[in-house]
Amino acid sequence: MTDTPAARPQDDVDRALIAAVQADGRATLAKLAETIRLSVSATRSRLRSLEEHGVIRDYRARVEPEALGYTLRAIVRMKVHGSLYDKVAAILDREPQIVRCLRVTGESCYVMEIVATGMSDLERITSELARVGSITTDLVYEIVVDRPTPLPGAPRRVARATGEGADKPAKEAL
Amino acid sequence: MTDTPAARPQDDVDRALIAAVQADGRATLAKLAETIRLSVSATRSRLRSLEEHGVIRDYRARVEPEALGYTLRAIVRMKVHGSLYDKVAAILDREPQIVRCLRVTGESCYVMEIVATGMSDLERITSELARVGSITTDLVYEIVVDRPTPLPGAPRRVARATGEGADKPAKEAL
DNA sequence: GGTCTCACCGCAGAATCTGCGGCATCCTGC
DNA sequence: GCAGGATGCCGCAGATTCTGCGGTGAGACC
Numbered sequence: 001m002t003d004t005p006a007a008r009p010q011d012d013v014d015r016a017l018i019a020a021v022q023a024d025g026r027a028t029l030a031k032l033a034e035t036i037r038l039s040v041s042a043t044r045s046r047l048r049s050l051e052e053h054g055v056i057r058d059y060r061a062r063v064e065p066e067a068l069g070y071t072l073r074a075i076v077r078m079k080v081h082g083s084l085y086d087k088v089a090a091i092l093d094r095e096p097q098i099v100r101c102l103r104v105t106g107e108s109c110y111v112m113e114i115v116a117t118g119m120s121d122l123e124r125i126t127s128e129l130a131r132v133g134s135i136t137t138d139l140v141y142e143i144v145v146d147r148p149t150p151l152p153g154a155p156r157r158v159a160r161a162t163g164e165g166a167d168k169p170a171k172e173a174l
Numbered sequence: 175m176t177d178t179p180a181a182r183p184q185d186d187v188d189r190a191l192i193a194a195v196q197a198d199g200r201a202t203l204a205k206l207a208e209t210i211r212l213s214v215s216a217t218r219s220r221l222r223s224l225e226e227h228g229v230i231r232d233y234r235a236r237v238e239p240e241a242l243g244y245t246l247r248a249i250v251r252m253k254v255h256g257s258l259y260d261k262v263a264a265i266l267d268r269e270p271q272i273v274r275c276l277r278v279t280g281e282s283c284y285v286m287e288i289v290a291t292g293m294s295d296l297e298r299i300t301s302e303l304a305r306v307g308s309i310t311t312d313l314v315y316e317i318v319v320d321r322p323t324p325l326p327g328a329p330r331r332v333a334r335a336t337g338e339g340a341d342k343p344a345k346e347a348l
Numbered sequence: 349g350g351t352c353t354c355a356c357c358g359c360a361g362a363a364t365c366t367g368c369g370g371c372a373t374c375c376t377g378c
Numbered sequence: 379g380c381a382g383g384a385t386g387c388c389g390c391a392g393a394t395t396c397t398g399c400g401g402t403g404a405g406a407c408c
Contacts, residue, residue, distance in 0.1 A: 018237055025199045025233035028395065039357050055241040059199035060234060063192055065323045067229040075278055075285050096324035104249055106312035111249050115323060138280035149239045149289060150270035216387050
C-alpha cells in the first residue's frame with residue numbers, strides 16, 4: 001500500500017510543519033499547532049497525512065557517538081568488481097559500525113562512513129573491506145555540517161504573526 | 175554550552191533504551207518501559223539522564239527527500255587551501271542543500287553530501303564550490319545503508335576498581 | 349440554488365507525562 | 379555488625395496531551 005509516494009503537493013503550511021518536526025521530533029501537537037498557526041486537530045490531520053504518504057519517513061533519536069565510545073570516524077571509498085557485490089552486502093550486514101554506505105558513480109563503487117572505537121577497531125573493518133575491493137580510507141577531523149533535508153520554496157521567514165522574534169535559537173546549529 | 179559529556183558508564187539497560195529511541199523516536203514512555211522491562215518512572219529517569227548528559231543529542235523526523243523534489247544526490251570531494259576556509263564556510267552557510275560536510279584527512283579537505291532537484295540545480299552548487307577549491311563530484315545511485323550509531327554490544331570488560339597492582343589489563347586502552 | 353468535497357475547528361474521554369514520596373539495595377566508615 | 383548516605387526503582391495523582399467524532403464554512407461543480 002505504498003501508493004503514490006511522492007506526488008504530494010505540499011503547501012507552505014506542510015513545509016512549515018515538516019521543518020518543525022525535523023527540528024524537534026518530539027514536539028507536542030499543541031506546540032506544532034502553535035508554530036504553524038493551526039488548530040491541534042488540523043495539525044494532527046496534516047501530520048498523519050504526511051506520515052502516511054511517506055513524506056515523513058520516521059522519527060529517530062540521535063546519539064552522540066563519542067558517548068558510546070566511538071571516538072573515530074572514517075570515510076572509506078571502495079572499488080569492487082561486480083561479481084563481488086554480495087560479498088560487500090555480507091560485510092555491510094555483519095558490521096553495524098558501517099553506519100552509511102552509498103553506491104556511487106565515478107572511480108569508486110561505494111562510499112562508506114564508519115565509526116570505530118580506535119585505530120585497531122577501524123583497521124579490523126577496513127581490512128575486511130580490503131579483501132573484497134581496493135579501498136581508500138580518510139579519517140574525519142570534524143563534522144562541519146549535518147543538516148536535515150532542506151525545504152524547497154520558501155523555507156525562510158514563514159510565520160510572522162505574533163512577531164515574537166527569537167523563539168528557539170540553536171535549533172539546528174551543529 | 176557543550177560538553178564534558180562523555181564518561182557515561184551506560185549499562186545494558188541504557189543501551190537497550192538508546193536502541194529503542196533510535197528505532198522509534200516518538201515511542202511513548204510506556205512502550206519504552208515495556209521494551210526495557212522497567213517501570214515508567216525508571217524509564218523516564220534514565221531517558222532524561224541520557225538526554226541531559228548529551229548521550230541522546232536530539233530527536234528528529236526524517237523526511238523522504240524525493241517527496242520534497244530532491245531527486246538527485248551527490249558526493250563532492252573538495253581540496254582547498256587553508257586561506258579559503260572561510261569562503262567554504264560562507265557557502266555552507268547559504269546552501270542548505272549541502273546536507274552534510276566532513277573535514278577529513280587525505281587528498282581531499284572536505285567531503286560533502288548534496289541534494290538537488292536536478293542536474294542544473296546540482297551544477298549551480300558545484301560550480302560555486304569549484305570557485306573556491308578543486309572538486310570531484312560523484313552521483314549517488316542508491317543509499318545502500320543508513321543506520322543509527324550502533325550500540326557497543328558485548329559489555330567486554332567492566333571497569334573494575336579493585337586496583338591490585340599485580341595485574342594490568344589495558345591492552346586496548348587507546 | 350443545491351449539493352458535494354475539503355479543510356478546518358472544538359469537544360470529551362482515553363492515554364500519557366510529570367513531580368513527589370516511599371522502599372530496597374549497595375557502599376562507606378566506624 | 380551497624381548507622382548514614384547515595385542510588386535506583388516503584389507507584390500514585392494531577393496536569394498535560396492524544397484520539398475519534400461531529401459540526402461549520404468556503405469553494406467547486408452541476
